[in-house]
Amino acid sequence: MGTIHFLVPHANIQSELPEIQAAYMSGIDGHIFPTRVSYEAGSLDFNKPTADSCKLNIAWPIPGWGRPIIRTASLSERQSTYILTVELARGKLSETKDQRAVWENSGMNVPPEYLTLEQEAFRFFRQAACHQDDINQATKLAEQSLSKSFQATELLLKAYVAQRMAFRRQKSNSSMVSLGCFITGDSVQEPWLEELSIGFSSVGVPLNWKLIEHSEGHVQWETADRLVEWCQEHRVMPYGGPLLDLSAEGLPSWLLYYQQDPTHMQDLICHYVESVTSRYLGKIRNWEIIARANSGGAPGFSEESRLTMAARVIDIARQIDDENQLFIRVDQPWGAYQGRGTHRLSPFQFVDALLRSGIGLTGVNLEIAMGYQMVGAGFRDLLDMSRLIDLWSTLGVPLYVTLAYPTSREVDAKANSRVKVTPDQWRLSWSDDSQAEWIDQVLPMLLAKQAIVGVFWSHIADGQQHFYPNSGFIRPDGTTRPSLSHFVNRNVIS
Numbered sequence: 001m002g003t004i005h006f007l008v009p010h011a012n013i014q015s016e017l018p019e020i021q022a023a024y025m026s027g028i029d030g031h032i033f034p035t036r037v038s039y040e041a042g043s044l045d046f047n048k049p050t051a052d053s054c055k056l057n058i059a060w061p062i063p064g065w066g067r068p069i070i071r072t073a074s075l076s077e078r079q080s081t082y083i084l085t086v087e088l089a090r091g092k093l094s095e096t097k098d099q100r101a102v103w104e105n106s107g108m109n110v111p112p113e114y115l116t117l118e119q120e121a122f123r124f125f126r127q128a129a130c131h132q133d134d135i136n137q138a139t140k141l142a143e144q145s146l147s148k149s150f151q152a153t154e155l156l157l158k159a160y161v162a163q164r165m166a167f168r169r170q171k172s173n174s175s176m177v178s179l180g181c182f183i184t185g186d187s188v189q190e191p192w193l194e195e196l197s198i199g200f201s202s203v204g205v206p207l208n209w210k211l212i213e214h215s216e217g218h219v220q221w222e223t224a225d226r227l228v229e230w231c232q233e234h235r236v237m238p239y240g241g242p243l244l245d246l247s248a249e250g251l252p253s254w255l256l257y258y259q260q261d262p263t264h265m266q267d268l269i270c271h272y273v274e275s276v277t278s279r280y281l282g283k284i285r286n287w288e289i290i291a292r293a294n295s296g297g298a299p300g301f302s303e304e305s306r307l308t309m310a311a312r313v314i315d316i317a318r319q320i321d322d323e324n325q326l327f328i329r330v331d332q333p334w335g336a337y338q339g340r341g342t343h344r345l346s347p348f349q350f351v352d353a354l355l356r357s358g359i360g361l362t363g364v365n366l367e368i369a370m371g372y373q374m375v376g377a378g379f380r381d382l383l384d385m386s387r388l389i390d391l392w393s394t395l396g397v398p399l400y401v402t403l404a405y406p407t408s409r410e411v412d413a414k415a416n417s418r419v420k421v422t423p424d425q426w427r428l429s430w431s432d433d434s435q436a437e438w439i440d441q442v443l444p445m446l447l448a449k450q451a452i453v454g455v456f457w458s459h460i461a462d463g464q465q466h467f468y469p470n471s472g473f474i475r476p477d478g479t480t481r482p483s484l485s486h487f488v489n490r491n492v493i494s
Contacts (some may be wrong), residue, residue, distance in 0.1 A: 002051040002077045006044045006084040009139045013039045018423050019067070019378065020044075023058040025337030028074050030391075034341030051077050053440055057336070059378055063143060066426040069336075069378045071095070083132055089125045096121075097382060100156055110164055114155045130196055130321040142485065150381065157382040157445060164448035173260040177447050178202045178454035179488065181473065182402070184211070185344065185464030188230050192474055196460070197234040199488030204225065204239045204456060207286065209272050211465070216254045221279065226312065228283055230288035234291050238338060239456075240280060241288030242329055244313065245305055247420055248297035259300040266309060272315045273492045277320040288365055291329035294350040295375075303343055307350060311359050318360035327400060328354065329365040333388060334377060348391065354414050355395060363398035369458065369468055370438070371406045371422050371430060376468075379425035382445055393451035394413050399417070401446055404458035404468040405435045407481065411467035414462060414476075421469055428469075428472055436483040457487060 004025070013020060025048045033054065036047040048054060053074045059067045072087040073094050097118060104110050112425040128141035168176070180202030187193050196203060205227050215218050231238040247253065258265040277287065290313055293306045301309065312329060317326050327464040328351065335346045345353070352363050368385065369376040380388075392399055408430050421430065428434035446455050462472035473484040 001047060001049060002054075002057070003045055003047045004054065004077055005081040006056075006087070007081045007135055008042060008044055010085050012482050013041070013044070014249065016316075017059070017067075018035045019059040019425075022339070022374075022378065023056065023338065024336060025110035026057055026071070027052060027053040027054055029285055029463070030346075032335050032338035032346065033411040035339045043081070047379060053077075055131065055291060056084075056087070058084075058088075060085075062150060064144050064147060065381075066424065067380055068150075068381050068425070069384070070146075082144070083135055083138050085139045085146070086125075086128050086132060089121075089128060089145040089149070092127055092153075093118075093121050094228070095151050096149050096156070096383065099387070102158075103160055105200060110189070111155060111159050113158065114152050117152035117155065118149050121145045124148060131245055153381060155385045158372070161444045161448045162421070165444065168448065168450075170176070170232065174475065177452060178237065179456075179459045180204060180237075181457040182206075183227060183461075183464070184208075184245060184459050184466050185461070186226070187461070188226045190461075190474075190478075191479060192460075192478075193230070195480075195484070199234055199484075202237040202239050202286075202454060202456070203231055204241070204288075205231070207240050207243055207276055208250075209244055209269075210250065211250055212276070213272070215253070217233060224280075228280060235483075237286065238280075238283040238284045239278070239286045239288065239326075239440045242291035242395065243276055243288070244269065244290045245292055246290065246298045246309075247292040247416075248299075249416060250292065251298050256299060259483040262300065262305070265300065266312070270313060270316055270411070271311065273316050274320065274328060277317045277324070285323070286325045286327070287317055288327045288329055291365075292331045294330050294342070294347045295332050300435055307353060311346055311354055311357055314354065314361055315359045322360070322396050325362045326360060327363050327365050327399075328361060329367055329402065331367040331369070331375065332377060333368065333392070334380070334384075334435065336378065337374075347441075348395075352395065355397065361397070363400065363453070364392060364395070365400040365402055365456070366392060366460075367402045367404075368469075371425055372404070372468060373420045373422050375419050376404075377424070378422075382441060383440065386445055386449075389446070389452065393449065397451075399449075399451045400454040400455040401452060402431055403439075403442065404471045405438050405483075406430045406468070406470045408470045409436050410470060412462065414465050415469035416467045419468060422481055432481045432483065435471075436486040439486045441481055 014292045025033045033048040053076045056072045124145035128138045131137045142234035178201045292311045295402040327433030406421045460465040463476045
């Protein structure tokens, strides 16, 4: 067991750092360790099951930038304490400079304004490191360094996106990325559905088992049938699924009666996958077979059994039609949930094991949900998201990304009851306008990535059953949020 001690300037840690219990330690290779957090006024202790050097990942307030999750550099265990803000400034500056060097070596033209900000961030950090005998002075200087680093990062990412998009335009005269949205209810008569046929090239068809067979033996295909027919009429590509959701409350409630008979329960699951893929044979080519198997939560499924089940149902779908494109959805793709000590495999390792098994998995759908407690990603800046996509790109398979962002913390009766919106994390409060502005920042970066073949929004309408609260493009009263047009109009490759 190893412990790293920090001094912090906050007197009331719980109120000033509301996500403190979600902080975690990670190794140089990105491996996340089970982490126990303890704190009192002015100090934080992080316990981990190894004495190796580690990085602390924590949601930290940055003036003008909200509370993004940032990391220290690799820190060794020692008796004396670290000043946390200074170490976070060191880590952020190091990551930013490393990424600049990588892109510069790849031929990117780095703006001179970025280099000025990088130098200013280093100057403030150097001063902070030299004043560690005065925690208040060191903290003030480190905060200035962090602010400059975030400004530099934003400028660097804008330049990267602009240059990558220009390169992609040279290679293609049309959009190479599909934009879509998941529909979770009967929508054929909704007036906003016609807008989707203009703005979206793909629509997620609601084929989740919990929706199709709400009670055992009573299967309802009508909603999905009508939407598939609508897709064919409007030349919109249907994307079937997810068929199974292995998160808490993701499977039909009646399935719990078979929890003591796992063999029969697994047979029922496989039968459903076989039934739905056979029903839409030739009508749906792109399938999301299973979602959130990496993090889990469904009663009766260990990590090993989730991996086995994912492999089995993907293999079944492949046998129905070997031309189908089969995807798995990965939630919390940074793997922060490993900090709770209940998972052995990282999200990346989970998918890598499936790909190596040779069952015919086509690609991955990365679910990035900002602003949700426990099940979301916390708030990550564009550099963190870019590095995540680059990591998953090394698998060499097509990537989809599904996004979610809350517009308020109000109770959402149609959402999953276990999912809660965090206190404001971005530099703007949760609102319709901040959702639209977040899309304006994130979507171009995703479209610039070569491995990404499609970007989905988590659900279209808050008036239908959905997973993430207050995130839909359509309000419960049927009016449209401005984020819908921002999402559609950001497909700027063409």
